Amino acid sequence: MALLEVKGLNVFYGKIHALKDLSLSIEEGEIVSLIGANGAGKTTLLTSLMHQLPYTGSVSFQGKAIDQAGTRDIVKMGMTMVPEGRRVFVRTSVQDNLLLGAYSRKDKEGVKKDLDHIYEMFPRLLERKNQLAGTLSGGEQQMLAMGRALMSSPRLLLLDEPSMGLSPLLVDQIFDTVVNINKTGTTILLVEQNANQALRIAKRGYVIETGEIVLSDSADKLIVNPQVKEAYLGG
Amino acid sequence: MFVFLQQIINGLAQGGIYSLIAIGWTTVFGIVGVINWTHGEVYMLGAYVGYFVTTFLHLPLIPALLVSMLAGMVIAVLVDEVGYRPLRKRGVLAATGFITALGLSTILRYSASAAFTVNPRAYPELIEQELLTLFRVGDSAITISSLHLIILIGTFVIMVALELFMKRTLTGKAMLAASQDMQTLGLMGVNAELLIKITFAISGALGAAAGFFIGLLYAIDPIMGALAGLKGWSCAILGGIGSIAGSLVGGILLGIAESLTAGFISTGYKDAIGFAIMIFILLIKPSGLMGYKFEEKV
Ligand SMILES: Nc1ncnc2c1ncn2[C@@H]1O[C@H](COP(=O)(O)OP(=O)(O)OP(=O)(O)O)[C@@H](O)[C@H]1O
Numbered sequence: 001m002a003l004l005e006v007k008g009l010n011v012f013y014g015k016i017h018a019l020k021d022l023s024l025s026i027e028e029g030e031i032v033s034l035i036g037a038n039g040a041g042k043t044t045l046l047t048s049l050m051h052q053l054p055y056t057g058s059v060s061f062q063g064k065a066i067d068q069a070g071t072r073d074i075v076k077m078g079m080t081m082v083p084e085g086r087r088v089f090v091r092t093s094v095q096d097n098l099l100l101g102a103y104s105r106k107d108k109e110g111v112k113k114d115l116d117h118i119y120e121m122f123p124r125l126l127e128r129k130n131q132l133a134g135t136l137s138g139g140e141q142q143m144l145a146m147g148r149a150l151m152s153s154p155r156l157l158l159l160d161e162p163s164m165g166l167s168p169l170l171v172d173q174i175f176d177t178v179v180n181i182n183k184t185g186t187t188i189l190l191v192e193q194n195a196n197q198a199l200r201i202a203k204r205g206y207v208i209e210t211g212e213i214v215l216s217d218s219a220d221k222l223i224v225n226p227q228v229k230e231a232y233l234g235g
Numbered sequence: 236m237f238v239f240l241q242q243i244i245n246g247l248a249q250g251g252i253y254s255l256i257a258i259g260w261t262t263v264f265g266i267v268g269v270i271n272w273t274h275g276e277v278y279m280l281g282a283y284v285g286y287f288v289t290t291f292l293h294l295p296l297i298p299a300l301l302v303s304m305l306a307g308m309v310i311a312v313l314v315d316e317v318g319y320r321p322l323r324k325r326g327v328l329a330a331t332g333f334i335t336a337l338g339l340s341t342i343l344r345y346s347a348s349a350a351f352t353v354n355p356r357a358y359p360e361l362i363e364q365e366l367l368t369l370f371r372v373g374d375s376a377i378t379i380s381s382l383h384l385i386i387l388i389g390t391f392v393i394m395v396a397l398e399l400f401m402k403r404t405l406t407g408k409a410m411l412a413a414s415q416d417m418q419t420l421g422l423m424g425v426n427a428e429l430l431i432k433i434t435f436a437i438s439g440a441l442g443a444a445a446g447f448f449i450g451l452l453y454a455i456d457p458i459m460g461a462l463a464g465l466k467g468w469s470c471a472i473l474g475g476i477g478s479i480a481g482s483l484v485g486g487i488l489l490g491i492a493e494s495l496t497a498g499f500i501s502t503g504y505k506d507a508i509g510f511a512i513m514i515f516i517l518l519i520k521p522s523g524l525m526g527y528k529f530e531e532k533v
């Protein structure tokens with residue numbers, strides 16, 4: 001049984017048909033990369049999976065249909081999204097940003113343990129825990145955004161272009177972090193325009209074009225696929 | 236110098252009242268994104284509730300204040316439920332909320348005129364009014380009225396409670412986050428509607444407390460909310476919209492400025508000079524005294 005199973009997803013913005021009969025599935029423990037150009041519908045997909053956008057079609061998570069659930073239920077069930085552009089709360093301290101990530105949880109003990117764990121994973125956040133998030137560098141903000149999402153203790157983490165706007169060195173760090181998060185048992189759906197690195201750490205990949213999945217294969221095969229090479233890996 | 240100090244002390248209570256009104260404005264604007272013109276009316280109705288429960292039920296000071304604040308909460312939440320929520324659900328609040336706010340404000344004001352008549356009413360004496368000496372400068376004493384002192388203490392306690400709520404509880408932290416990015420907060424499973432209702436409740440409680448405190452000092456009438464509401468909004472902008480600390484400072488500044496104007500120039504210029512000072516400060520610092528600005532990080 002797949003951890004996430006999406007079947008025939010359709011999303012409209014007014015007359016714009018942003019996702020067209022989109023289907024995909026993710027197995028427990030995988031890193032799956034979703035590659036696509038600007039405006040392909042990547043953010044739209046993740047946002048509708050979190051039920052922040054209305055859709056038609058069917059989505060099941062851990063074998064249960066979640067089409068009627070609210071965002072809060074989905075977070076509680078174990079699916080969390082790191083939004084595009086990081087979107088940390090800039091006028092809120094680093095620590096409070098992390099605590100807000102655990103808003104849907106009631107287990108105080110577990111929250112405290114996870115907080116320690118995140119500070120272990122990102123020591124820079126610990127050093128800056130009382131600083132306002134707006135004073136962090138871009139790379140630190142991305143770590144904070146990922147830490148905040150992990151505070152909900154997700155089984156499936158949706159990452160929307162985590163490498164966006166970062167210097168090459170930081171990009172490497174972010175991809176390493178994604179691999180580390182995955183090693184601790186969190187399944188990952190990674191949305192990226194940086195196709196090369198995204199496919200190198202992934203097990204499988206999907207390619208999305210104007211709201212449709214046009215290719216799906218193992219990451220190894222996609223990375224050498226001539227079509228993918230030409231369109232997403234700079235020829 | 237002596238008169239100067241005395242006028243500053245005299246302006247503090249009024250300043251604290253402006254701060255309470257301003258914080259109610261700024262929290263709702265920051266989180267819900269609507270310029271809630273009914274806030275002046277919640278202030279007026281809070282004053283009336285205080286008048287009725289002290290005059291007819293003979294409630295003492297603190298219970299009367301609490302009832303008035305509770306009434307303010309209910310009224311503000313109802314305003315949201317009836318006026319703003321339907322617009323929010325259809326995603327048109329930003330565009331049309333202002334008109335609804337003005338309309339509701341007018342309806343509330345004239346309903347109050349019809350229900351309570353336009354005659355001014357005065358609270359019964361709840362505490363003995365006397366002048367307390369704060370300290371002496373040579374032969375002369377700097378004094379504060381017992382009413383002003385009570386108002387200052389009340390304002391202080393309310394502010395501390397608000398500060399603790401905002402800084403120590405997860406709901407308070409979520410409110411601050413909501414004023415920055417409600418959409419992202421939604422991703423964390425936060426119930427936006429509940430947060431908005433709590434925001435209106437807080438705003439209503441603060442507005443009603445301000446009305447109650449004014450009732451301790453002056454006669455109240457159904458149109459008292461118009462000017463006080465406008466001044467509170469101005470203080471919120473002066474302080475930096477969305478900033479609670481800024482609203483606090485903005486309110487106190489206006490109270491003192493008005494008191495100094497009344498003492499040294501003329502009571503008649505009080506309202507005008509207060510606004511003139513605010514316009515001046517905003518020319519120098521358009522984002523307000525404590526407005527936030529972070530650069531985009533890459
Ligand atoms: N709120 C909106 N209203 C109308 N159209 C929208 C809205 N959001 C997205 N779209 C449109 O839907 C399509 C998909 O957008 P989406 O943001 O999902 O793309 P994306 O793949 O995430 O792109 P990027 O890589 O630039 O982030 C685009 O054509 C976009 O213009």
Ligand SMILES: [Mg+2]
Nearest residue numbers: 042043044084
């Ligand atoms: Mg996107």
